[in-house]
Amino acid sequence: MNASSQSALTVANVGVTIGDKVILRDISLAVKPGEFVAIIGPNGAGKSTLLRGLRGLGAISAGTVQVFGQSIHTMGDKQLARTIAYMQQEVNIGFGFTALEIVLAGRYPYLKWWQNEENEDYEIAKKYMAFTGVEALADKSVRQVSGGERQRILLAKVLAQETPLIFLDEPTASLDLVYQEEIFRYCQLMCQEGKMVFIIAHDIKLAAKFCTRLILLTGGTILADGKPEDVITTENLEKAYGLHSAVFINKVTGNLDIHTYKAAGTTTRQPSVHVIGGGGSAGTIMRLLHEKAYTLSGGVFQQGDTDTDVALAFGIQAIVGQPFCVIDKIQGRENREKMLAADFTVLSNLYYGQQNLANLEAAFAAPKLIIIEDTAIEERDFTGGKATKLYRDLLTLPQVTVLNSMQFAAQIADGEFKQVCGQ
C-alpha cells in the first residue's frame, strides 16, 4: 500500500485488553518521518500501554502496527531495536554503571552476540553524549548524577540506537523546568533531521509549544488528533480531563496557554452580567464571574486590549472598538442594549479619556449598576473634569452600589453577590 510505505508508523484498529478490562480500543493513526508527536491525556488513559504496545514490548490484542510497511510482529528483537528506540518512564539502574556504559547499551542491536563494541560504537556513543551535553559525565557513575543529567544520559542511549523512530515515555517527569524544555528541544532537533519522535507528555502547554502534532487519548481511545491548536480546545479539555478551562494565545510568550478553574458546581441559573471596561480594567472581574458560571457580556473594549483577550479566551460576547478611536454610535447603542438585557451591570475602575467617555455615559442606562472604585475618579479623569462630573451624577442614582475590587471579589467568592444586587 502506498500510504503505509510513506508513513513511518501505521497503526490500524489497535486494541489492548488485559483480562476483562479494555485498556485501549480502536487506535488508528499514521505518522510520517519528521513529525514530533505528543500523546497527551489524563492518568489512566492508556498512554504508556499504547507506547509499549506500538514498540512491541506489551501485547496488543487487536489491530496491526506497521513500521515502514512492515508489521512489528514479523521483525526480530534486534531489527526492531534498530528501528524503534524506546525510553521508559522510570528506569531504576542497578549497580553503578558509568554514563558511557549506559549509553553503549544503545549499540547492542548492532552487535553480534560474540562481538564487543568497536571504536565506531564508542564514537557514536560519545557523539550523542555530546549532543545531549553529558560527555563530561562519561566516567561518572549514573548514581552520582542529578535527575536531569540522568535523563539526558538515557536520551543519549536512546539516540545511540540510531533509529528512525523514537518513543519516549514521559522523559520530563521529575525534571526541573529548564530540563523539561531542553528535552523537548532535543526532540525538535531530531525531528528536523527526519526522525519521528513520539513522546508522552504531561505538560500540555510544553507539548503544544514544541510538537507538530498532538494526540489526545482518553478512556483508551483517541479523542483528538491534529495540530496543537486544533486538539487543545476548551471542549476537548473538558471531555478528556473534566476541566473547565480557557484556551488562549499568551501574548507574552506567543504560545498556546491554558487557564483552568474549578467548576462553579451550581445547577441554578446564575444572573447575567454586563461588564463595562477596557484597558485591562475588566479582566479580573470577568474571570471571577465566569468561573462562577455567570452569563457574561462586555464592552466597549478595544482591539488588542487584554480585556478583549480575556473575553475571547472565556468565550464572552464582547463589543470591541478600534484602538485609540472614539466609541462610535453603533457600539454605544449595542452597549446599552446589553445592559438592558443583563440582570445587572458592573462598571470597572476605568480610566477615562475622550475615546471612552461613552462607556461612562452608557452606564446611566443600566437598571442595576455596581461601580468598582479602587482609585478616586479625579485621578482617573483625563477629560478635563467631564468624566468626574458624570461620575458624581451617576453615584446619586438609587440603582448604584459602590464597592472596591477586594469587596467585590470576596462577595463573589461567598456567593453573597445576589444580595447586593437586591435579588
Add this chain to the structure above:
Amino acid sequence: MTGRVKNKAAFFAGMTVLLLIVILFSLAWGQVSVPIDAAMTVIGKQLHLPGLDGTGVTPEQTSVIWHIRMPRTLVGLLVGAALSVSGAVMQGVFGNSLADPGIIGVSSGAALGAVIAIALGVTANGIFYMPVFALTGALLAVGLTVALAMRDGKIPVMVLLLAGVAVSMLMGALTSGILTFMNENRLREFLFWVVGGLDYRRWEHVYLAAGPIIIGILILFLLARHLNIMVLGDQEARSVGVPVAFFRLILLVISALTTATAVCVSGTIGFVGLVVPHIMRLLLGPEHRTLLPACALAGGLFLVACDTLGRLVIPPSEVRVGIMTALLGAPYFLYLLRKSQKGGGLS
C-alpha cells in the same frame, strides 16, 4: 569519581602475582612443612620440566606436595572461581547484590541429594556417588524453581526469587526429615559434607570438577556483555533487543551447573559467592566483562587463602574452609552493610 581502579591491566597482573604467591604458600605450609623451593622443584619435576634432574627432593615431599596439597589447592581454585563467578552472575540476573546461587535452590538441592546418597549408604562404594547425587539434587531444585517461575515464556525476577525461597524450604524440610531417621555415623558424614571443606580432595576430584567448572565459567565470560544490559532491567534490555527470557534461562542454568559442580566436590561453602563479587564490583565497577574474570581470580585466591589459614590456626587440627570463609566473610559483609547504610543505598 567512581572510586574504581583506573588501570585494569595492572590490577589483573597484581591479582595474578598474588594468586601465585598464595598458591605457593598453600603448597608449602601445613603439618609437614616443605621449603618453597622444594615445593617448586616437585611441581617442576612432575610437569617434566628440563634441568631439574640434579636437584633432590625426598619422596615424602613429593607425595605431600603433588598427591595431597596440589589437588587440594586446585580444587580450591576451581571451587572459589566457580562460586564467585556464579555469584556475580546471579547478582546481575537478580539485579541485587545480595543474591547468590543458593537463592534459586542450588545448595539446598545439593544437600538433599547428598543426604539421600548418605542415607542409601552408596557413598562407601566410591567417591563419585556423592557428587552425582548432589549434582542431580541441585539441578532438580533449580529446574523446579525455574519451572515454577516461568509463565508465558517469561521469568519474572520477583517470582523467581519467591519460587527459589519456597523450593529451598521444601528441600530443607526433606533433608531434615531424612536426617531424623539416620544413625549417628551417617549424621556425622552429612555434617562433614555440609560444612564444606577441601581436605582429602584428590586428583579425581580435580578431574571431576575441572571440565564443567572451566567450561561453565568460559560460557559466562562470553555472555558478560549481555548480562550488562540485563542488569539495567527487563524493559530496558528488551528495548535494545535482548531476548531477556532466553538469556536469563541460559545464565541461570549455566551458573547453577557451575555452582552445583563446585558444591559436589567441596560441600557447601558460604559467603564466597557473595563477598568476592561484592568487593570486585566496588573495585572495578559492574561491567561484567572485567568483573567476571576478576571474580574468577579473586574467588580462587580467597578460597585457597582461607583454606591455608584454616590449616594454620590450630595445628595439628584444621578448621574447615567453609567455616573460615564464613568467619572472615560475615564480619566483612556486616561492615559493608553498615557502611552502605551510612552512605545511603546498597551498591
